[in-house]
Structures are given as C-alpha cells and as structure tokens.
Amino acid sequence: MPISTVKRSSRTLVILAAVSAGALVAGGTMALADSAPRTDKQITNMTTEVANIEAYYGDTKDAAGEHWPSAQSNYAIQVAGIESKAEGYLADKSKHDKGAKKAIVLDVDDTSLSTYNYELETTFVYSPASNATYIATKTMPAVFGMNTLAAKAVAEGYTVFYITGRPESQRTYTEANLTAVGFPAATSANLFMKNAANPPSYLPCGATCTTDQYKSGTRAYLESQGYRIVANFGDQYSDLSGGHADHTYKIPNPMYFIP
Incomplete structure (x- = not known):
C-alpha cells in the first residue's frame, strides 16, 4: 500500500x-x-x-512520456497466475453447467482496465476532474490477460457483467474503452455504473450506498434475474465482499484502497 x-x-x-x-x-x-x-x-x-x-509494475515510459506496466513484470506474472486458476475453475462444466444462467462479474478499474498511467500522471492523487478528463480522452489498456479470460468465458457460455463505481456520465467512454481493448461488448444490459441522480430501485441504500452495498446489491439483483455468478473479479476487497458469488478472485493493486 x-x-x-x-x-x-x-x-x-x-x-x-x-x-x-x-x-x-x-x-x-x-x-x-x-x-x-x-x-x-x-x-x-x-x-x-x-x-x-x-x-x-515494470514501469516503462514511451516517447510521449506516458507510463505503462510491463508484460514481464512481477505484477503481470502474479496476475497471470490468478487468471490461470480462474480459467481452470470456469472451464469445469461438471460444476457450473447446472441449469442456471452462468455469469462472471468484473470490476472495471484495475481489474479490467489498468489505471497505472493515470496514477503516475497524478502522483497517485485522485481527483474527480482529472479522472474524468483522462477517461474521456485516453484509452486505458487491459489488465494483462483479463480481456482473454473474459472472451474465453463467453465462449464457454458465460455472460460477462461489469460492475463499476464509475458514474453513469462516463458510460459512453467506458463502453468504448472496454470494446477497444478486446473485452466482450459492454452495453446498458451488462455494464452497471453508479447513478446518483437516479439509483435503481433494487438498491435500498439508493445514492448513499457504500461500495460494498452497491456491488453486492447489484450482484443480488443479477441473481434475482436468474443468473448464477460463478466468479467475481475485483482489485479491492470491497468489490468482492457481501456474497452473491460462488468464488472470488482478488486482482493485485498496491496503488490505492477503497474500503
């Protein structure tokens, strides 16, 4: 940390x-x-x-002065080990093909898309304004291998859902970024974003939800729609707590903490 x-x-x-x-x-x-x-x-x-x-992260700097993780870094190696275990788990049809619509859930920032360059640009000091500008003007790369894992899940009959703390105002940019770096298409049907102005009725806490309440409540909603969440992926423990998933996978992130 x-x-x-x-x-x-x-x-x-x-x-x-x-x-x-x-x-x-x-x-x-x-x-x-x-x-x-x-x-x-x-x-x-x-x-x-x-x-x-x-x-x-194996920091590399390009000609434009932007920072990127290295595919040979200890970070990439650790992520690959987690993904390998997850892919084996998801491929076990004897466990997961039992009638219910099977699904996986992905967080977005630092689970699906890497914010590493943004963190370096801002010296790890987040602000809503700088983050919104970055998301609107730049394409974040995929976290190593997560796009491949998601594509394999789709090929094996899973529905991929994204649950992010990004605000609804960033939907267009988020959908475009995920698609641009090879994730299964993100749409209004499978990408859940925070909507402070008009929170969904299935969240009793409304606009005051904690991260845990928002994410676990959204997973509970997906279960109510007939989905079985076989695996839930997140870089924060608040992405994973609260139940409503058979198995959780913690993606490493030493850059920040969301309680």
Missing part, C-alpha cells in the same frame, strides 16, 4: 503517513494514538514507495 492512498468511494484523499489516528485531550490538543509512528524511521519514504510500485 502506498503512503498516499485514495479513498475513491467518497473521493477523499487519505494520507497514511505521520499520524494514523489521534485522540482529543483536555485543552483541545491532539494526542498521538498508540499505533502512530514514534520516529520517521518507522515510516516508508514516499519516494521509495513510489519506486517500489514502479518496479513491481
């Missing part, structure tokens, strides 16, 4: 650096919590942490 962590569900930057928590004491001063670092030596330097992330 980098020192700068983005809490994207509420679009709030969280700095996990000098003081992790505090308690108000008499006079209104702040006392360090027991878990707070006692010296600077207990804190990973931010420059070092970014360098570690770049090394893990």
